[in-house]
Amino acid sequence: MTAGISIAEYLFRRLREAGLNAVHGVPGDYNLRLLDYVIPSGLEWVGNCNELNAGYATDGYARIKGIGAIVTTFGVGELSAINAIAGAYAEMAPVVHIVGTPNRSDQQNGVKLHHSFCRGQPGDYRIFAEMYEKVTVAQENITDVGTAAAQIDRVIRECLVQSRPVYVQVPMDMVDAIIPGTPLARVLDLSPALGDTTLEREVCDIILDRMKTSSKRFILVDVGTSRYGLSAQTDQLIKATGFPTATTPFGKGIVDETLPNFHGIHGTVGPHIFTSYVDSCDLIMNIGPAHSNVNTYYFATVPKPEVTITIERDTIHMGDRTWSVSPQRILRRVLETLEEDPLPKAVSYPDLPNLHQILQSLPPVNPTSKLTQDTFWYRMSSFFREGDIILTETGTASNGSRDFVLPKNTTLINSGIWLSIGYMLAATQGAALAQRHLSQSDNPLSKGRTILFEGDGSFQMTAQELSTIIRQKLDVIIFIINNNGYTIERLIHGPQESYNDVASWRFLEAPSFFGAEMADPSYPVYTARATTWGELGGVLARDEMRGGKGLRMVELMMDVMDSNDTLRLMLELWKSKKAE
Incomplete structure (x- = not known):
């Protein structure tokens, strides 16, 4: 594609390519022209009752669809939504927040416009963006036709790769600005950067050695497992190893709960107690941890680091060692090796709870x-x-x-x-x-x-x-x-x-x-x-x-x-x- 395309259409078409089918939000005078492009770009518009609710809805949409987008107006709209965006940041939901802002010239001249603080200072128009820097992983202000496409591509990529919110400002006079459409011919590159294959092989071998030499093992699945795209591989790992498995409260529902070696939530009270077993393990694989107080029974279920392999978004930790590697590629190597050379059949663990038996009793x-x-x-x-x-x-x-x-x-x-x-x-x-x-x-x-x-x-x-x-x-x-x-x-x-x-x-x-x-x-x-x-x-x-x-x-x-x-x-x- 070589024809020119408006910035707004480019933005919404890129979002659709990333998997989005609907845009949530609330109309406001600084974003109305922007909204004109939503439906023609093949997306559904969902107008919510207020911006906070729109942010919550976008977050819920993103957790199922893999990406969500919200459009608000400058100032009052974006600040109404900021609590929802902060929640998406804390809980790793991939949300794109698009804000319609005043014309560039009005911003540069510090014109006293509504929805601003009306102090007549150009810096006033950056105040809300500065607030959003604290709750988003990437921010762009689309003010230059020469860089607009690259800016849009960058924030969408960061949103998907990091599974966290991003923030895009589109001034009113940039909505219809024409930019080359040629970048749309290239699919967004969402693959992790190529890693050191020698290092990956080394880390894989260390993990496999720990699996084979340990006598009491445990897999603890947390919310990052889904956010980092590791759910399917983790399910396969649970099946391939037969290791006793549980989730945190926040990780519940990520893995197959019908597997015989799944034992519910790792907790310290009620029917979820099996901390004595976990404390006795010499290998714990903690995948995608989020160690908040409510997610760990006030930190009582945080695994002991000296026996834990911790798998994060782009790092793996073992003891006092940390490797910057792709967990997807490492787990793929581990699973391929286990397919060729399976671990000995795991012993049964009769002392751990069986959810289906609890239900039937x-x-x-x-x-x-x-x-x-x-x-x-x-x-x-x-x-x-x-x-x-x-x-x-x-x-x-x-x-x-x-x-x-x-x-x-x-x-x-x-x-x-x-x-x-x-x-x-x-x-x-x-x-x-x-x-x-x-x-x-x-x-x-x-x-x-x-x-x-x-x-x-x-x-x-x-x-x-x-x-x-x-x-x-x-x-x-x-x-x-x-x-x-x-x-x-x-x-x-x-x-x-x-x-x-x-x-x-x-x-x-x-x-x-x-x-x-x-x-x-x-x-x-x-x-x-x-x-x-x-x-x-x-x-x-x-x-x-x-x-x-x-x-x-x-x-x-x-x-x-x-x-x-x-x-x-x-x-x-x-x-x-x-x-x-």
């Missing part, structure tokens, strides 16, 4: 008994099926999801670092849209459902995004846990304090309020309330819930201080440590 419930979280999360596992995308909001839902027993090829989206409540409803909109965009592919997620578990307090943070779900006619199942406020905060401090209360909403009337036509056969809406196990069983058995289309919303009535045992015990442990 649950006693039957009394249909008239009230719903309680002690076994609720385990029992919900039977509702899931292959291909489902399951989202759990920060709080009792996210902690409860540690008890899920997931089928193959399911994806769990939770938060292990940022924990911004309200994220999940908007993220569900993005995830459901991404799932729709996979419908023509052979991706297993294309055949599943999008299922959200959300607390009543969290729902109130971003409730208006239910209207976007309805307007886009997305297929979503929402379980709202109505426990009259912020239960996790009550468990931490202030069980009776009014600051942990929330307003009492009629949640099941929300679909109608937010625009759903309750009798529309093209987008059916089903709502229900469950207070007892019998009522929940009846709801889950309905065709609308098992495989129907449309919006399904179930309000689960639970006691104000109810939580699963894991959360309660973990918080008690944390409080005792603080008191020491």
Whole structure:
């Protein structure tokens, strides 16, 4: 392609080439002309209710599709979204944030424009970009037609390679500027830089030697496994070695939980306890670690470095040694060697928990008994099926999801670092849209459902995004846990304090309020309330819930201080440590 192309079209076509099918955002006078190019570039436009929600939705979309994009206006719009972008940065979601800014001449002359601080200083127009430097891995301001294509290519590449947000400013007078289209003839190069094959062979041999000479081994899978593109190789490694495997809370859902050597979440309380086994291991392979306090049971499950092989995005650590190598290529070498020269069959590990046995051993419930979280999360596992995308909001839902027993090829989206409540409803909109965009592919997620578990307090943070779900006619199942406020905060401090209360909403009337036509056969809406196990069983058995289309919303009535045992015990442990 040699013809000229506008900067805006070049940007959106590159994003589409990278795997994007939709752009989220909110219109504003500095980005309107930019938005004119979204649909003609072959992308879907999703207008959200506000920029914060748009950022959350873009993050959810990116976690399923591999890349997301949000467009906001300068100043007020981008600052409204910055919390969501910071969360994407913390939790490694590949988001491209595009900001429409004032004309270059107005910026250079320090014109006192709306959405700025109106101080008449040219530097004012860089203030918001400087803020974004802290929460993005690459930034570009498109002010020169000669470098625009290279700048766009760079930020998209960094977004995908580093799996973190990037930031692009497009001044109004640059949107229609024409640049050569020739770079579009070349596919973006996303491959890691060529490494030292001798060094890679050396590291591979060291890893294989450790595998063969160790007697007690363990694989710990964390969130970076998916973010660094290592999920498939890690699954193969678990199968090839037979080593006992677990995930962190943040890593749950990344690997196949039906494998016989998978043992759930590595924790220190409740049914997840097997720290004594892990502490006795002489080899731990820790893949993609994110050692936050909530992801490691307040650092109690961080592996001992002297016995750990830590696999990061572009480095591998063993003891006091670090190699800058490609983990993808190293794991490929390891797997190829194991295929030719398998390890001896691993011994069984009867002392480690078996999730499926725990699930099968649950006693039957009394249909008239009230719903309680002690076994609720385990029992919900039977509702899931292959291909489902399951989202759990920060709080009792996210902690409860540690008890899920997931089928193959399911994806769990939770938060292990940022924990911004309200994220999940908007993220569900993005995830459901991404799932729709996979419908023509052979991706297993294309055949599943999008299922959200959300607390009543969290729902109130971003409730208006239910209207976007309805307007886009997305297929979503929402379980709202109505426990009259912020239960996790009550468990931490202030069980009776009014600051942990929330307003009492009629949640099941929300679909109608937010625009759903309750009798529309093209987008059916089903709502229900469950207070007892019998009522929940009846709801889950309905065709609308098992495989129907449309919006399904179930309000689960639970006691104000109810939580699963894991959360309660973990918080008690944390409080005792603080008191020491």
